[in-house]
Amino acid sequence: MTECRGGVPGFKAPFVRVLRREFAIVTRFDGSLPVAPIAAPSAPCQLYVHVPFCESLCPFCSFHRVKYREEKSREYFAMLRREIRLYCDRGFTFGDVYVGGGTPTVNPRELIETVRLIRACWPIRTLSVETNPNHLRPDLLDALQGAGVDRLSVGVQSFDDMLLRAMRRYEPYGSGARIAAQLAAARGRFPTLNVDMIFNFAEQTHESLKRDLAIVRELEVEQVSFYPLMSATSTARHMAKSLGVAAPGREFEYYERILELLRPAYEPSSAWCFSRAAPRSGPRPIDEYVTQQDEYVGVGSGAFSYVGGRLYSTTFSLNRYRERIAAGESGITECKVLTLKQRMRYDFLMRLFGLSLPYAFITAKYGRSFWWRMAPELAAMRLIGAIRYDADAIRLTQRGMCCWMSMMSEFFTAVNTFRDKMRRHIRAEEYRPGGADFGRAARGAGTP
Ligand code: SF4
Numbered sequence: 001m002t003e004c005r006g007g008v009p010g011f012k013a014p015f016v017r018v019l020r021r022e023f024a025i026v027t028r029f030d031g032s033l034p035v036a037p038i039a040a041p042s043a044p045c046q047l048y049v050h051v052p053f054c055e056s057l058c059p060f061c062s063f064h065r066v067k068y069r070e071e072k073s074r075e076y077f078a079m080l081r082r083e084i085r086l087y088c089d090r091g092f093t094f095g096d097v098y099v100g101g102g103t104p105t106v107n108p109r110e111l112i113e114t115v116r117l118i119r120a121c122w123p124i125r126t127l128s129v130e131t132n133p134n135h136l137r138p139d140l141l142d143a144l145q146g147a148g149v150d151r152l153s154v155g156v157q158s159f160d161d162m163l164l165r166a167m168r169r170y171e172p173y174g175s176g177a178r179i180a181a182q183l184a185a186a187r188g189r190f191p192t193l194n195v196d197m198i199f200n201f202a203e204q205t206h207e208s209l210k211r212d213l214a215i216v217r218e219l220e221v222e223q224v225s226f227y228p229l230m231s232a233t234s235t236a237r238h239m240a241k242s243l244g245v246a247a248p249g250r251e252f253e254y255y256e257r258i259l260e261l262l263r264p265a266y267e268p269s270s271a272w273c274f275s276r277a278a279p280r281s282g283p284r285p286i287d288e289y290v291t292q293q294d295e296y297v298g299v300g301s302g303a304f305s306y307v308g309g310r311l312y313s314t315t316f317s318l319n320r321y322r323e324r325i326a327a328g329e330s331g332i333t334e335c336k337v338l339t340l341k342q343r344m345r346y347d348f349l350m351r352l353f354g355l356s357l358p359y360a361f362i363t364a365k366y367g368r369s370f371w372w373r374m375a376p377e378l379a380a381m382r383l384i385g386a387i388r389y390d391a392d393a394i395r396l397t398q399r400g401m402c403c404w405m406s407m408m409s410e411f412f413t414a415v416n417t418f419r420d421k422m423r424r425h426i427r428a429e430e431y432r433p434g435g436a437d438f439g440r441a442a443r444g445a446g447t448p
């Protein structure tokens with residue numbers, strides 16, 4: 001198999017470079033638009049719940065996360081439940097729920113109470129929750145099973161102790177051998193146990209990647225997601241210092257190795273996610289729920305929504321989040337209206353990240369105009385062999401998976417750059433003289 005090795009032929013051609021940049025632009029908010037409340041979609045959609053607390057802050061991480069303190073988290077979860085009730089009162093309906101972070105399981109009691117509220121509001125079909133290896137304890141797993149979690153996604157990143165130390169995850173989360181043993185003990189408790197892994201560290205050798213893949217296969221977890229290492233402006237320098245910089249284009253080589261060594265036990269569910277045989281009804285939920293859901297609403301500080309052709313972001317400031325929720329508003333402070341062309345590009349990118357773009361979906365959403373408006377993108381991707389036209393859908397080829405792996409990495413780097421901008425609020429909060437800290441401020445305001 002040599003579809004990716006050395007890069008995808010034509011992938012650096014100017015017209016493809018323009019497309020890649022254009023896809024990433026979709027995520028840029030300019031902050032100039034007044035933010036109106038989201039109108040409830042006519043069909044049930046995805047609910048994303050963001051819990052930004054972590055016990056230890058990994059230096060490579062670009063997500064919205066803050067250091068865990070119990071009191072602070074209790075107040076935050078109370079706000080989160082108020083925001084969830086707000087959407088319930090406004091007539092939104094949700095079928096699938098994804099709780100991400102941060103580390104959503106840092107305060108299990110609060111998490112379970114929040115899940116109970118969600119279930120009381122809506123008949124939920126699937127519930128995914130993210131966690132870290134140190135939370136794979138029997139008591140916590142019992143509580144998550146009791147709450148009806150369908151999919152538990154564990155942030156492992158690597159089983160290689162040298163890499164875990166470089167990522168500063170060895171101390172808080174234990175050695176690779178210990179994590180593997182914890183995963184083996186958790187297996188079978190949930191319909192889907194997913195393991196999140198990262199590849200393309202500068203120090204990662206072929207042997208190390210091969211060992212990681214062998215451990216995943218031996219564990220026989222239902223799902224594994226392999227992400228290329230990504231940075232943001234804020235983390236790039238630190239990452240280069242602590243983790244080094246991989247040779248340009250090496251991610252293609254490693255990605256191809258992953259495809260080779262996971263098959264046939266695992267088949268791709270998206271360009272980054274690989275699953276064992278699907279359960280009896282419907283596809284398994286995956287980390288990249290944006291590929292499976294047309295629209296989604298994010299609650300909590302630092303969550304994104306996509307509804308009615310608009311992208312929204314909630315505030316990354318915990319103080320601002322508290323103020324908005326206490327005033328009976330949602331946490332949303334940023335909005336971007338996508339043009340028709342941008343919406344088409346967004347669907348093209350996201351659906352094909354999930355491997356296929358059905359013709360029925362295109363026709364129902366855009367009619368025939370999709371074909372001429374997207375003609376340059378379709379022609380470019382066809383020319384480099386990234387897509388093929390099947391009877392029912394446009395599908396990614398093996399070469400297309402390599403393209404999308406790289407393109408999505410650029411897309412999420414653009415998202416990370418936006419997160420960087422929003423995080424400036426948090427730095428201001430943390431260092432503000434007098435400490436206008438979320439916990440104290442919330443008590444002062446008399447919020448629950
Ligand atoms: S990688 Fe996970 S545990 Fe580490 S800071 Fe990011 S969200 Fe928290």
